[in-house]
Amino acid sequence: MFKRQIILLLLFFPVCLSAQQKEISVRVHNQPLSKVLVNLRDKHAIRFSFDDNLLSQYKVTLNKTFTTPESAVRELLKPFPLAFSRQGDVFVIWEKAGRPVTHGRFYLKGYIKDDKTGEPLAFSHILTNEKNTVSDVEGYFSEIVSHDSLYHLIISHLGYYILDTLLSPENMHVIRLSPSSVRLQEVKITGKAIDYVSQIGQQPGIIRLNSKVATHLPGYGDNSVFNLLRLQPGILASGEQTNSLIIWGSYTGQSKVMFDGFTVYGLRNFNDNISSFNPLMAKDIEVMKGGYDARYGERVGGIVNISGITGNTKKVSFVLNVNNMTLNSLLEIPFKNRSALVIAFRHTYFNLYNPSDYTLHRKDTAARPADISIHVVPDYVFRDMNIKYSGLTGKNDHYYLSLYGSNDLFDYNINQVIQFRKILKNTQEENTQTGGSFFYGKSWKKGASTNFLASFSLLQKKYGSDYRRIKTWSGVVDTLDKTLSHNSLSELTVKADNRFPVSAHHTLEFGGGLIANSSYLKVDTFDVAMSDINVSSSRAFAYFQDVISAGKQFTLKIGSRMTYAFNLQKFYPEPRISAIWKPSEKWTFTLAWGLYNQYVAKTSVVDNQGNYRYLWAVCDNKDIPVLKAMHNVAGVSFAKKGYIISLEGYFKTIDGLSRFFRYRNIVTPGIYHGKGRSYGLDLMLKKDYKGSTFWVAYSLSRTEERFDYFPKRLRKFRRAPQDQRHEVKVGVMVNLHPVYLSANYVYGSGFPIAYNQGQKIEKNYPYSRLDVAASWKFLNRKLKGEIGLSVLNVLNTQNIKFSNFEKVPLNQTSSINIYAEAIPFTPTLYLKLSF
Incomplete structure (x- = not known):
């Protein structure tokens, strides 16, 4: 099962480079290791990924000055059964295995869901040590990995806070992302990045849109999905043609619009006031303007899924x-x-x-x-x-x-x-x-x-x-x-x-x-x-x-x-x-x-x-x-x-x-x-x-x-x-x-x-x-x-x-x-x- 982890993704202080060039002083007495790392984050803009519950069990006493972040982290982890690696500018810390790492075929898999409602998050992006993966329509992902130790994952979905976490293979994980638009005033989430309005340029001819932000666009509210679509490159906005999308010059009827897997041919929608889709029902919007893969067919124009x-x-x-x-x-x-x-x-x-x-x-x-x-x-x-x-x-x-x-x-x-x-x-x-x-x-x-x-x-x-x-x-x-x-x-x-x-x-x-x-x-x-x-x-x-x-x-x-x-x-x-x-x-x-x-x-x-x-x-x-x-x-x-x-x-x-x-x-x-x-x-x-x-x-x-x-x-x-x-x-x-x-x-x-x-x-x-x-x-x-x-x-x-x-x-x-x-x-x- 997926262990609950608190991942501290630290992106403070725009003077990150100059901060790291200064000496790093660690003066603590009998403090949890997790707290020590948080202090390093705040003072020196060093980014970490670790299991908070695990590291809080270890107490640190140290009075020393270091010239590099690597030397400071290495000294802090030295007394404990912990290891680290640096992936980009993030220090990933995990517990040393009590047994040798086994190499072979292992499956890293799970479901990605909304933390508030339990909604599956379709087409989420998962970046692991070895490759990039995209979840399916029900938020499920799986990939074969080469060993059974912990893997560092960065999971993102439009309109949600990006999750930086560690997972072990073979278990079926349920990963919950927090929506960036928090409704209750008392809830505050800081220190995390957000995916915003759209993803473009990552796959040929494909745009992914965040339906949550569509309601803030100008309009009647009942056509917010098409308001968001018409503002994307390659989709015709002039002439206010919404009952049959014109994508990359396609003729009317040559582009396909699907909702939950069935085709919607479009209503009259005479004056662009009401779209065929209820915006309250929309969750994920994927636009395939052209060049899409063999899973999709039946049209010579684009596809909006x-x-x-x-x-x-x-x-x-x-x-x-x-x-x-x-x-x-x-x-x-x-x-x-x-x-x-x-x-x-x-x-x-x-x-x-x-x-x-x-x-x-x-x-x-x-x-x-x-x-x-x-x-x-x-x-x-x-x-x-x-x-x-x-x-x-x-x-x-x-x-x-x-x-x-x-x-x-x-x-x-x-x-x-x-x-x-x-x-x-x-x-x-x-x-x-x-x-x-x-x-x-x-x-x-x-x-x-x-x-x-x-x-x-x-x-x-x-x-x-x-x-x-x-x-x-x-x-x-x-x-x-x-x-x-x-x-x-x-x-x-x-x-x-x-x-x-x-x-x-x-x-x-x-x-x-x-x-x-x-x-x-x-x-x-x-x-x-x-x-x-x-x-x-x-x-x-x-x-x-x-x-x-x-x-x-x-x-x-x-x-x-x-x-x-x-x-x-x-x-x-x-x-x-x-x-x-x-x-x-x-x-x-x-x-x-x-x-x-x-x-x-x-x-x-x-x-x-x-x-x-x-x-x-x-x-x-x-x-x-x-x-x-x-x-x-x-x-x-x-x-x-x-x-x-x-x-x-x-x-x-x-x-x-x-x-x-x-x-x-x-x-x-x-x-x-x-x-x-x-x-x-x-x-x-x-x-x-x-x-x-x-x-x-x-x-x-x-x-x-x-x-x-x-x-x-x-x-x-x-x-x-x-x-x-x-x-x-x-x-x-x-x-x-x-x-x-x-x-x-x-x-x-x-x-x-x-x-x-x-x-x-x-x-x-x-x-x-x-x-x-x-x-x-x-x-x-x-x-x-x-x-x-x-x-x-x-x-x-x-x-x-x-x-x-x-x-x-x-x-x-x-x-x-x-x-x-x-x-x-x-x-x-x-x-x-x-x-």
Whole structure:
């Protein structure tokens, strides 16, 4: 069992170097050795790692002066059965074994958990004498070591104090980390370092985010997860596209968002107010922008993997959050300290939008643009619920059952006279998302582990559009559009992931499973059935990868993923390779390459006015080809004294794009296919200091496409709809506990907006938004509270939402562009109570 140890990690006095050059005097009489070492820490900034209970048993009497820390430590330990080694600038002290150290194969393993709630801490970093390791989704880690003596470990997790400790092999350890955001005023933790907002540059294409700090960012509170995501390099923030993340130039639907192992396809989320994820349920956020390993597939873009909380196993707790729009609540109920039930619920409590004026633009053959103001009355209802039961069984085996359901309804009406014509337009969209997963994690005796997961997900989208134009002088009614559509996509997955340490520097990871998708599409136009398609697809997949490490400096992953599509009767190999080289503690170099396939696609549909809509479909390699992509990723990062500089480049190609055209003015209606490519650079500069963080992220990118409907003389790569050249993000979070201040600014150079008679209009609409926020925690022993104020778009800059742009005809020569303006100047207020 894991012995409780108090590790003194000492980082005081910035004049550490000059202090160590002075003489070290030890004048003590019959004092515990642990106390003597603490005094040396305070006076000379010498760092130690030891078992406090062990060293307090030994009494020291000494009066002597030393010229170096090594000589002082050696003299202090000389009378006792203790030994030490220096690892970096830390003196690690342990008890000499009563028997010789045995060399061979031993297993260093354990679970990492939250000290307050018992929550497993997924993807924690473990640095040992011999290598680096990352825990799995349930906080479990294991590695083979070469002898059975004590090992020095440094364990870190975003948002928690770093633990410096000693562990012995063979026992199953339970290691508890203390959260850096301590709720009770009476509790103070000093002398320890903290992991802050994000980890970047340590693995190719991967960012890990601290969900605990997301609540301090400006926003409504219900979208804090996506607020944090949008401020990372490589993730599009301009245009406020949150219901389908655009990562490294990927098209909508090509990036995957997972919660507790099941896919979330995204809600309408019309104006960036409410995200698909309840922030009270989020625990760990891992962003894989590209070049990810063979364990992950089914997408040609990026993957965002969010792990939900497992619940407080120690006491009943309740959280209530109220903001301008929604009520959000969370209830945690423990059962016998080994399991917990979590229930979370959100609901809008009044109409989200007030009637507002939108500025519309008309262009005619005379090329005389005129602004037209149309009164739009939107209506919006949103609700969702999470239910999760998780616990322990057997000897630390973990399990959970997670369920999710949500409904999002949006519609707007236009009823206004323009140029002697009365415009009547009604648009409605309803999205229903359900999902769930069952997980069981088993740890074996020899350090191996198996994770079993069964999950399902279902998205249903209903869309209706009715557009009529009445000539006021004659009363003649022209019905220009009457469309009803129903689109659904389901996914059922059963899989098992295995991890088996072979040697101290060699680990095998392998697994496989089954995936079944079904898509349904029905479209009626003017009461005539245009489409009625129901397609299913099932696939078997297996993967294998070898993780080879050469100490702490080099890690190589070589693997492949193989998928067999039953409906296509075809194998799809996906080889992957990645490497991490750390020549020193400060520098990290990363490389990754891989092939990726996607078997369901979100196909773009272009109507007679050039408007884009997106529908899900199962790939059949006829109308909808299987998407194929190649990722190339390379990066370098530098970290020192809280500073992080990360530079990452990528080049991606994609084949199998599909686009359905109903735009008769450009091409013959039908389905067309194309290719795409994207490349760019992400730069991240970040400084962490005493709980506060400042960062600057810059993305330089280009995304291009080439379709077979392009005119032959112009059939070359041109800008894709989501292409944007420059994006800059600046963020700052100041921890003045119990007061927190934050601000962020986003600038984007803009997207190409429209096509005209086959000729692309290269007009960009830049994006600019400044947000600020302040929050205050008022605490006592039982009831905890937090109140926050945010001001979004402080400068009231007019921006256009990328996903809400619509063109409707007015007459033979004029049309109206209807676009939803992004968030204007908006103050928001939230109150959070918990016990």
